[in-house]
Amino acid sequence: MVELTELPINVQAVSDSVVSGDSGAVVLFLGTTREFTRGRQTESLDYEAYPEMALKQLQQLEAEARERWPIDQCTIIHRLGHLELAEASIAVAIATPHRVDAFEAAQWIMDEVKQVVPIWKKENWADGTTQWVHPGMDTPPQK
Amino acid sequence: MVELTELPINVQAVSDSVVSGDSGAVVLFLGTTREFTRGRQTESLDYEAYPEMALKQLQQLEAEARERWPIDQCTIIHRLGHLELAEASIAVAIATPHRVDAFEAAQWIMDEVKQVVPIWKKENWADGTTQWVHPGMDTPPQK
């Protein structure tokens, strides 16, 4: 199951969506808003998506992960809009019969999300500037 | 923070105990009660510990993990007593600045828990027999 949401991610609900008597292991990853990045202070973040494509890419990632690992349940939720410090931007939850598969699949999904899913993060720095994050590309801070 | 508890593990509370603005990544692992193990059906489980030593071993694992990885927060909770299907027997939650460390540390802790923490599982099979699980050692089912 994949989802984009403007609402805070409910960790208990994500966990409940994958836990069952079929599995022995659940790995739940949360990406959270960090205050300091290489010494710079973040006040908040904004996430924007190309939603139709982001959902398709997430669905493809779930399907490919299910081909690679014996996955019982998979939930991927990405938050959009404005996030305060410590809030989760993404939750990936994987339930498998054995734990090594859940760890591998969750890591693989996170690596892929950061490559192929059209979602962008804007840093709202504590100094009042904002900056789109585009890895590998220089984007100067804007007032 | 390490804990042994007879109460159900509250996933939201475990997550809340490690999430903060200091970290960018949280990995939460849950070991859950699986219904089928190599074709045999489980009705429920009982976990027993040598509690003083189990707590010491868990504290040592947390300390060693903190030496190996840059861990902001670490919570390890093991449930004891009677567990129904799909209930979590263990929760390990690790918060780190970068996700690779959280994944590695959580996996390492789980591998170690299964080697050095004096806690034992008893299978209550659906056929009415019970059996202590002692990996590497034959333990016949008991009536």
Add this chain to the structure above:
Amino acid sequence: MIIQVKLFAVARDLVGADQLQVELSGTCTVETLKEAMVQLQPNLAPMIDFMRIAVDSQFATADTQILADSEIACIPPVSGG
């Protein structure tokens, strides 16, 4: 043909709109589309090599053909997760 290119993040900020209308003639690929975008919006030039083009919600390669009814988007390096 006239193509509406969806813009996001830094590309949208640079252009000041969430779509860029590009007129193309003849057979058109991702490569010719990118050239036309830079001609219309020269401030995209330093970034265009970092942008991927999606055609109908799939990443396209340089020689992917663009048809009149394709949904086209300009995808700067992503930073979700």
Add this chain to the structure above:
Amino acid sequence: MIIQVKLFAVARDLVGADQLQVELSGTCTVETLKEAMVQLQPNLAPMIDFMRIAVDSQFATADTQILADSEIACIPPVSGG
């Protein structure tokens, strides 16, 4: 000296008690303790090689010395997690 050995899981079930009282004389190591346990409870024999002994909540080795005030536990292969 008299040692109380804590028993868990299958070891406790086999002995029918959660402690085993063992009398030892002279210098005593984990190895001599295990021998004494099997002599008292022969049904532990097939399993004793799989059991680890903990002294004061730390896993001991075969030649770890056991003192009169040590807390001793017999640890069958663990299955938590």
